Amino acid sequence: MNKVIEIKNISKSFGSLNVLRDISLTVDEGENMVVFGQSGTGKSVLLKCIVRLMEPDSGEIFIDNKDVLAMDLKQLNDLRKDFGFLFQGAALYDSMTVRENLEFPLIRHFDFTPEERETKVKSVLEKVSLEEAIDKMPSELSGGMKKRIGLARSIIIDPKLMFYDEPTTGLDPITSKEISLLILELQKSLKMTSIIVTHDLLCAEIIADRAIMLNDGVIMKEGSISDLKSSQDPFLRNFFSNEIIQEHNRRN
Amino acid sequence: MSGSKNKTTQSSAFEKKLNDFFIMIAGLWQFQWQFVKQIFFPPYEIEQIRKHMDELGIKTLPIVSVTGFIIGLVITMQMHPVMVRFGAEAFLPGAVGISIVRELAPVITALIFAGRVSSGIGAELGSMRVTEQIDAMEVSGVNPFKYLVSTRIFACTFILPILTVYVIFIAFLGAYIAVVLVQNMTYQYFIDSVIKSVTFGDAIPGVLKTFAFGFIVGIVGSYKGYTATNGTEGVGKAATTAVVVSSLMILIFDMVLVKVTLWLWPAV
Numbered sequence: 001m002n003k004v005i006e007i008k009n010i011s012k013s014f015g016s017l018n019v020l021r022d023i024s025l026t027v028d029e030g031e032n033m034v035v036f037g038q039s040g041t042g043k044s045v046l047l048k049c050i051v052r053l054m055e056p057d058s059g060e061i062f063i064d065n066k067d068v069l070a071m072d073l074k075q076l077n078d079l080r081k082d083f084g085f086l087f088q089g090a091a092l093y094d095s096m097t098v099r100e101n102l103e104f105p106l107i108r109h110f111d112f113t114p115e116e117r118e119t120k121v122k123s124v125l126e127k128v129s130l131e132e133a134i135d136k137m138p139s140e141l142s143g144g145m146k147k148r149i150g151l152a153r154s155i156i157i158d159p160k161l162m163f164y165d166e167p168t169t170g171l172d173p174i175t176s177k178e179i180s181l182l183i184l185e186l187q188k189s190l191k192m193t194s195i196i197v198t199h200d201l202l203c204a205e206i207i208a209d210r211a212i213m214l215n216d217g218v219i220m221k222e223g224s225i226s227d228l229k230s231s232q233d234p235f236l237r238n239f240f241s242n243e244i245i246q247e248h249n250r251r252n
Numbered sequence: 253m254s255g256s257k258n259k260t261t262q263s264s265a266f267e268k269k270l271n272d273f274f275i276m277i278a279g280l281w282q283f284q285w286q287f288v289k290q291i292f293f294p295p296y297e298i299e300q301i302r303k304h305m306d307e308l309g310i311k312t313l314p315i316v317s318v319t320g321f322i323i324g325l326v327i328t329m330q331m332h333p334v335m336v337r338f339g340a341e342a343f344l345p346g347a348v349g350i351s352i353v354r355e356l357a358p359v360i361t362a363l364i365f366a367g368r369v370s371s372g373i374g375a376e377l378g379s380m381r382v383t384e385q386i387d388a389m390e391v392s393g394v395n396p397f398k399y400l401v402s403t404r405i406f407a408c409t410f411i412l413p414i415l416t417v418y419v420i421f422i423a424f425l426g427a428y429i430a431v432v433l434v435q436n437m438t439y440q441y442f443i444d445s446v447i448k449s450v451t452f453g454d455a456i457p458g459v460l461k462t463f464a465f466g467f468i469v470g471i472v473g474s475y476k477g478y479t480a481t482n483g484t485e486g487v488g489k490a491a492t493t494a495v496v497v498s499s500l501m502i503l504i505f506d507m508v509l510v511k512v513t514l515w516l517w518p519a520v
Contacts, residue, residue: 051391073395080393091388094379105392157392 002029003062004161004193005050010059012045019045020056021217027195032187034204035197036228036239037214043197044088044165046214050195051083051163052076063161081109084154084162084192088169090146092138098125098149099134105157124152128182144175148182155186162187162194168203180206201240213239276475276497283475287405290398297403304407312368312415316361320419323356324348324426332434341435345442346449348427353450357420358458359506362465365412366498370473373404374494377477378487386478401474408470409463416462420455457513464509465502472498 005027012020019042027033037043048054050061052068061068063079071079092101102121106112112120125131128148138146147167154162167183168176180203187194187207198204204211205225213221213228215235221228229240328348335344377400380386389396424446431437476494480486 048387053387053391077393077395080391083391083393085388085391087384087388089383091384093385093388094383095376105394108392108394163391 003027004029004031004064005195006060006062006065007050008060008062010046010049010056010061012042012049012054012056018217020049023059023214023217023219025212025219025222027193029193030191032184032194032196032207032209034208034211034225035195035214036199036204036211038199038239041214042217043214047163047165047195047197051080051085081157082160084157084159086147086150086154086162086164086167088166090138090150092141092146092149092153094138096138097134098130098136098138098141101138101149102153102156105153109157120156124156127155127186128152144171144179147171147175147179151179151182151186155190155192158190159192162192164194164196164198166198166200167196168198168200173202176200176203177206179203183207279479280471280475283401283471283478286397287402287471290395291402291406295398297399300399300403301406304404305411308369308407308411309415311372312365313418315368316364316415316419317422319360319364320357320422321426323360324352324423324428325430326426327351327356328427328430329434332430342445343449344435345427345431345437345445348431349424349446349450350454352423352427353420353454354458355510357423358416358462358465359502361416361419362412362462362469362502363499365408365415365466366469366502367495369408370469370476370494370498371491373408373470373473374477374480375487375491377401377404377474378480378490379477381478381480382483382487397478401478404474405467405470408473409466412466412469413459413462416459420458453517457509457517461506461509461513464505468501468505469498472501 003026005025007023007025010020010023011018023046025033035043035046045054049056050063050068052061052071056069059069066079068076068079092098093104096104099121102124103117106117106120121134122131125134128151130145130148130152133141133145133149138149141149151167164183168179171179180200183194183196183203184207186192194207196204196207208225210223211225211228212219213236221231221233221236228236231237328344331348331351332341332344335341335347340347377386380400386396386400389399428439428442431442473494476490476497477487480490482489
């Protein structure tokens with residue numbers, strides 16, 4: 001398997017708080033890598049460092065064997081044209097309609113005719129089952145719909161690499177499962193390499209090929225979901241089991 | 253004991269404010285350079301600039317119209333008794349005209365523009381920052397500074413002089429009505445007096461300095477919004493501080509520019 005993403009000894013601090021400490025990681029072509037961890041353990045920071053929305057304090061990041069941290073803005077923007085990024089809150093441009101949101105990357109990076117753009121927009125909306133939302137403003141959409149449109153905007157450029165920042169957070173279990181299945185389906189049909197930051201176990205079980213657990217700024221465990229779940233480490237057992245709830249029920 | 257603790261807290265709060273002030277000055281300087289570096293290179297984002305000029309002009313037009321009219325009217329009514337006292341009633345239209353063209357219209361329009369536009373830009377970009385829309389733009393390979401910031405600064409810089417020229421004419425209308433009310437002067441006499449007294453040497457510096465004022469409004473609003481943090485609280489703060497800082501900077505720059513323009517285009 002080709003290594004698409006290679007991270008070597010990345011560290012990132014905010015003041016005296018060391019969020020990432022000497023993280024090294026590789027993601028293979030076509031792989032779905034899930035990043036687990038408690039809130040505030042630096043999962044999103046790791047994702048943002050990879051796409052250089054944040055600059056790490058030290059370390060190296062390679063995407064397709066290209067040194068991301070050594071790139072100038074033009075080279076970086078050229079590389080980013082192959083990225084899709086689904087933000088936690090979907091980050092739809094709220095002054096634009098759904099159609100304009102979806103057309104935005106197409107107009108900026110490709111020379112499609114208006115008819116070709118229209119076909120692409122309708123095709124991705126069909127993929128996320130939201131054809132009727134085409135002329136709506138983001139403020140008229142529910143949380144789940146926003147996530148779907150955000151996903152549609154990310155995949156409209158046929159990205160090679162997809163980054164998901166908590167794709168199911170804040171959604172009800174049914175919508176959460178639907179989004180997870182949609183991500184899996186898109187990954188299979190578009191053959192993308194993905195990194196998914198989440199603490200939703202159901203989502204991870206549906207889409208993960210491999211997973212890592214971040215704790216205290218380091219990778220404490222790497223492997224399949226079942227490897228992580230079967231670990232005897234107290235932190236991992238606590239994370240994946242409902243022991244806390246059982247303990248609470250027993251005490252009461 | 254508690255007195256010394258209070259003093260330490262006050263001194264550290266002052267240090268923080270001073271530190272924030274210098275960070276802002278450095279940030280504005282950096283923004284200015286980035287703007288200059290990016291505006292001359294493609295893509296030129298003409299469509300965005302046109303859209304912002306349209307929006308900013310239309311947004312500000314009603315309020316500057318009302319203010320311009322009232323300023324012209326009030327300044328004439330205030331100056332009339334003074335001119336009568338000195339036996340210089342005939343010079344009233346000229347004196348009012350020069351005051352409006354050289355100082356009142358440019359500064360008042362700029363301050364209203366700052367209040368209306370700087371806060372709007374601060375809130376809009378601040379909201380885009382905290383909801384990760386700017387990050388989304390950046391990660392999709394689009395330069396958000398150029399698309400969102402440079403276009404707004406450019407639009408502000410060029411729309412404010414146009415608004416100022418418009419306000420000058422509206423203020424003249426207010427002044428004429430006041431002159432008719434207090435002095436029973438004919439329209440022809442009023443126009444002749446204004447044209448005789450107000451020269452291009454008065455109009456050029458007045459309008460030229462509004463380019464600088466427009467730039468200040470654009471850059472301060474954009475800087476405050478683009479660097480907003482701390483969620484919705486940060487957005488509110490960005491909008492408020494954008495107005496305060498840009499208004500203050502307009503007045504400080506006006507002080508400097510008055511001296512420069514009087515040197516370049518002497519009033520006598």
